[in-house]
Amino acid sequence: MTASARIERILILGGTAEARRLADALAGRPELAVTLSLAGRTAEPLSQPVPVRRGGFGGAEGLAEYLRAERIDLLIDATHPYADAISANAARAAELAGVKLLAIRRPPWRRVDGDNWIEVADAEEAARALGEAPRRVFLALGRNELEPFATCPQHFYLVRSVDPVDAPLAVPHASYITARGPFGEAEDRALLEQHRIEIVVTKNSGGAATYSKIAAARRLGLPVVMLTRPALPSVPSVATVEEAFAWLDHAGTEETARGV
Structure with a gap:
């Protein structure tokens, strides 16, 4: 200029x-x-x-x-x-x-071979998509999107956020990680394996900084509940x-x- x-x-x-x-x-x-x-x-x-x-x-x-x-x-x-x-x-x-x-x-991120995405409109629909049977869920969402998951207390939730979650989800089984990306695929794969995660919930943020969880879920054959963009x-x-x-x-x- x-x-x-x-x-x-x-x-x-x-x-x-x-x-x-x-x-x-x-x-x-x-x-x-x-x-x-x-x-x-x-x-x-x-x-x-x-x-x-x-x-x-x-x-x-x-x-x-x-x-x-x-x-x-x-x-x-x-x-x-x-x-x-x-x-x-x-x-x-x-x-x-x-x-x-x-x-x-x-x-936005695009599906590739091996991806198993369940696309939903919002966090309320994402919570319903987890189903009735107890599952181990990785929540990679902002703090403002977490509240709907309190209506499904049968699941275990692993929550990763930039800032501490205050107040914690009103559920009996949850664990919290405070971390800021970018993350690596190997790092996220190890995280999912360590916590025996069965399903991932996230937004389609796009970019490289947080794509690692998508790649890790693909490698492990895990479904991803994806909140579509507004x-x-x-x-x-x-x-x-x-x-x-x-x-x-x-x-x-x-x-x-x-x-x-």
Whole structure:
């Protein structure tokens, strides 16, 4: 991007590896003022290379007001694929404030030979998909998706999350692991074998950081209950951070060519 480009002030809605990588790269561009917004759901987020704003905005209208007040030129939605409410607010706020919007949407995982996926709409349906007979279940979900599984106390649950689960599931048999990816396939295979896991429950997050559990389940012949992705607003989007860089450079060249 050239120094004469109109895009100078950028707000990134983050919480993902893509947001961190993008912020790290843009921090090296002195012509840009970049702020990273984190929702504040992670108790101990990783350090970031640019100024960070934590907490919500108060819906689409609050975010639009922030965009106007901070004279933001570009809003980048680099949130998790399942953060549909935030993405909807971002689309509406950009429209209200008259600000450019770009979304980074990583592609979902695709089935390959050996995968046994049971696709469900939400955590409630995932809990029902476990069946009545007791099973040993690996829950690789966010803390906000765990509550429905308390209605199925006959199962053993192994829960892995970035932050400690508070309060624990109201079930008689559960074990908790606090860990942050990326994880390796051998590591996850050993975890599943150690706890004698019979079925995995997860989201189709995409990307490489947490794919190891999918590969491990395939290797062990385990079924995976997969929460399908929510519908997201139709906005300009790219699949990777590299494509976001190209979009930014093109936008800067385009603005300069128009003489704005």
